[in-house]
Amino acid sequence: MAAWLFMWRGRRVAWGLVMADHDSRAVSAWSPLRQPVFRALWTAAVVSNIGTWMQSVGGVWLMTSLTPSPTMVALMQTATSLPVFLVVLPAGALADIIDRRRMLLFTQAWMCAAAAGLSVLTLVGATTPWLLLSLTFALGLGSAMNMPVWQAVVPELVPRPELPAAVGLNSVAFNIARATGPALGGIIVAIAGPSAVFLLNAASFLGVIAVVYRWNRSARERSLPAEHVIAAIRAGIRYTVHAPELRAVLARCLAFILCSSALWALLPVVARHDLGLGSGGFGGLLGCIGAGALLGAAILPKLRRSASTDALVRGGTVGMALVIVGLAFLRNIGLLYAVMVVGGVAWMATMANLTVAAQTSAPSWVRARALGFYVLAFQGGMAVASATWGVVAEHSGNSFALACASIGLAVGLLASLKWPLQSGADLDLRPSLHWPEPTVLVEPDLEEGPVLVTIEYRVDAANAADFVKAVHALGRIRQRDGARRWGLFRDLADRSRHIETYIVQSWAEHFRQHVRVTVTDRAAEDRVRALHGEDNPPAVSHFMYERDTHG
Secondary structure, X not given: OHHHHHHHHHHHHHHHHHHHHHHOOOOOOOHHHHOHHHHHHHHHHHHHHHHHHHHHHHHHHHHHHHOOOHHHHHHHHHHHHHHHHXXXXXHHHHHOOOOHHHHHHHHHHHHHHHHHHHHHHHHOOOOOHHHHHHHHHHHHHHHHHHHHHHHHHHHHHOOHHHHHHHHHHHHHHHHHHHHHXXXXXXXXXXXXXXXXXXXXXXXXXXXXXXXXXXOOOOOOOOOOOOOOHHHHHHHHHHHHHOOHHHHHHHHHHHHHHHHHHHHHHHHHHHHHHHOOOXXXXXXXXXXXXXXXXXXXXXXXXXHHHHOOHHHHHHHHXXXXXXXXXXXXXXXXXXHHHHHHHHXXXXXXXXXXXXXXXXXXXXXXXXXXXXXXXXXXXXXXXXXXXXXXXXXXXXXXXXXXXXXXXXXXXXXXXXXXHHOOOOOOOOOOOOXXXXXXXXXXXXXXXXXXXXXXXXXXXXXXXXXXXXXHHHHHHHHHHHHHHOOOEEEEEEEOOEEEEEEEEEEEOOHHHHXXXXXXXXXXXXXXXXXXXXXXXXXXXXXXXXXXXOOOOOO
């Protein structure tokens, strides 16, 4: 197995050289649409996203008809977002383990059934506020299970150089739906009622199911056994805990979403009860936000050339705070439409840059799980905050709740001082694949373990302080990539001798460490080894836990 793994490494290096040459070619923003499966899935996603936004309008509008309670209306956003908090981590792990095509078919069928059931119940007049919340929650479960696997299949549908363009096109698809879906949903609700919107949303999932069913996905070759779901979740948690770039993204996302969610939670209540708008007017407000998001997507490339990721997120946060103040106190419909366009720009500028920072902070082996944590922070924060703003509005009024949310966004800017965002341009997250194959007399079973790894260094006393600092930085990388315990020890009888030790769960997990080390990580190792005082590399030893089989 070990020999096969290192032969596989060689093929990966060769493939990387070929792709690096291809990366130099110009790639059009629309070139991924030349790939038949991506084009079909992208088109189906546009239709499905439009159906989802129509469903959102129909659902919240139906709730305002069933009950005047702002809390119940705000809970619609919670019912949509809370499932992410519950299932996105297992779903992210599954997206790396099971067949992604089958998982996509399951999640799309689940959402289709929930939307169709809500349509029928609403048509016969059987929908109650709590039943509406329950079926909205079921739709949210399907969406939460779908998110990580949907993101994970995109690299399989386009060549590697076209991947950034494909991600951009997915954002365009979402914002086309955001711009058209709410207004279309409002019109259909006014003409045919919410049940028609729910039925059209159910039909929109059928297009995705048809495309995925016809997709002849190639079987994925594995160099090592697939991780177990619980172990994969633990690996994702471990990575997040020991990756400061990702932790910064999560902190900034929470600082933004906990207050900006007041816009989404209270907009339908303000539209109906404070502004006296019908479903078409409410859909128009959401459509303006979608149009602003499209405008933001158009101008972001130019903004990124002149401002950092961190600055753009700060600017978007300030913009969103001003938009929420406008919603709290403006009652001129024309001005509010303009303010909502600005809100769409601010939302896009903030969330797009946070998403880019999240995507560039994790290597490919853990990206779905890292993005799962990002989605968890986003949707989980929105679920909790939406319910909170609904309660505040019910007890103190909509304007007071919105003003508090705006102040909270301004205070949240302080998070940028402790957690500055990195653009990811200085991180090379390609696999380095430079660790040599361990020397063993008998190849252990892959599931055997735990494994103790020791590395012996010789360091001059003058370099000891720099060495300790560099090794501790390297230790965080070891723990991030799989080490359960890590430590650095000095020899009390020999001041130049230091031992680095760490334990991994199994022999297979240690081999996973071999392929998880990135080019940037190798630079951290080189800094440590430069302080190693001998010409020979540090001595590395591997020990397998010995169990008493006779006791």
